[in-house]
Amino acid sequence: xxxxxxxxxxxxxxxxxxxxVKIGELSGVESESLRFCFDALVQDTDLAPLALxxxxxxxxxxxxxxxxxxxxxxxxxxxxxCGSAETEMASGRELEFAYMEIEET
Amino acid sequence: MTRVPLERxxxxxxxxxxxELRQGxxxxxxxxxxxxxxxxxxxTMLLERTLASFEPGRRVAVLTGDIQTDNDAQRLARYGxxxxxxxxxxxxxxxxxxxxNALAEWRPDAIDLxxxxxxxxxxxxxxxxxxxxxxxxxxxxxxxxxxPLKYPATFHRADLVVLNKVDLLPYVPFRMDLAREYIRRVQxxxxxxxxxxxxxxxxxxxxxxIEAKAGSSRKSVNSGF
Numbered sequence: 464x465x466x467x468x469x470x471x472x473x474x475x476x477x478x479x480x481x482x483x484v485k486i487g488e489l490s491g492v493e494s495e496s497l498r499f500c501f502d503a504l505v506q507d508t509d510l511a512p513l514a515l516x517x518x519x520x521x522x523x524x525x526x527x528x529x530x531x532x533x534x535x536x537x538x539x540x541x542x543x544x545c546g547s548a549e550t551e552m553a554s555g556r557e558l559e560f561a562y563m564e565i566e567e568t
Numbered sequence: 569m570t571r572v573p574l575e576r577x578x579x580x581x582x583x584x585x586x587x588e589l590r591q592g593x594x595x596x597x598x599x600x601x602x603x604x605x606x607x608x609x610x611x612t613m614l615l616e617r618t619l620a621s622f623e624p625g626r627r628v629a630v631l632t633g634d635i636q637t638d639n640d641a642q643r644l645a646r647y648g649x650x651x652x653x654x655x656x657x658x659x660x661x662x663x664x665x666x667x668x669n670a671l672a673e674w675r676p677d678a679i680d681l682x683x684x685x686x687x688x689x690x691x692x693x694x695x696x697x698x699x700x701x702x703x704x705x706x707x708x709x710x711x712x713x714x715x716p717l718k719y720p721a722t723f724h725r726a727d728l729v730v731l732n733k734v735d736l737l738p739y740v741p742f743r744m745d746l747a748r749e750y751i752r753r754v755q756x757x758x759x760x761x762x763x764x765x766x767x768x769x770x771x772x773x774x775x776x777x778i779e780a781k782a783g784s785s786r787k788s789v790n791s792g793f
Binding site for chain 2: 464467471475477480482483484489490491492538539540548549550552556557558559560561562563564565566567
């Protein structure tokens with residue numbers, strides 16, 4: 464992540480104030496662990512201080528029968544509209560950069 | 569202050585390498601499976617039984633990942649097929665670069681079936697694409713039937729769940745009906761086989777699953793060129 468931020472910072476010739484990431488519920492990434500590691504690593508770079516802004520994305524499925532999109536709660540993956548069991552993930556696996564807040568230098 | 573949008577995956581480097589691996593596998597007609605489970609659920613034993621059932625000369629190779637030791641590679645090498653240990657030295661999962669490096673000394677067109685045994689861990693391996701065509705999660709009956717609910721990210725990506733050590737069912741309070749229900753809840757499309765590597769029960773079904781998948785992959789390669 465920090466390598467990417469450094470590359471973007473150089474490309475825009477700008478000072479980066481914050482980086483925004485999207486983390487899906489099923490990405491396997493724990494926000495607090497990511498924040499802990501991120502802060503620990505940033506300290507030793509010229510990016511410090513750099514804020515990490517995390518947006519959690521819930522697990523959502525889409526029905527293959529009626530195309531309804533819905534939040535999956537308690538692992539209930541069947542479609543709440545038509546009752547079909549044939550649904551597939553629409554979101555929840557994300558581990559993505561969303562944006563950077565930069566200040567032109 | 570300006571906000572610059574950056575729609576990009578954090579693991580894009582891994583995904584890029586995994587995509588390269590996948591293209592290579594497709595080109596050479598290699599069918600690759602990634603085995604994931606908690607430590608001690610019997611992945612290595614399952615692979616031993618699998619290798620033992622293959623005829624000599626079968627173009628199969630194994631990569632096996634552990635944090636330390638090459639014990640698993642030594643166990644698996646006895647069956648006469650190429651085996652390479654990936655020692656991660658601390659990392660709790662395999663990533664696409666480790667697989668790329670481990671494959672570098674093998675001729676890619678000499679492997680029809682590549683079995684990858686991931687590091688024993690039900691969390692992190694689920695985030696790392698290794699370029700595989702299928703993911704298998706092994707769950708042994710001594711672990712408890714609620715593992716799919718506790719580690720949904722891993723089970724959600726399973727094409728097949730192997731319920732292992734079923735010979736121990738009389739001795740443990742494991743409810744097979746609940747295990748199947750929990751797997752279905754997290755991933756309705758996953759197939760399920762019940763296996764005992766000790767008695768050999770279910771190993772035929774497991775082999776058939778591999779042959780059906782690997783066979784259809786080869787057919788599509790042949791018809792594609």
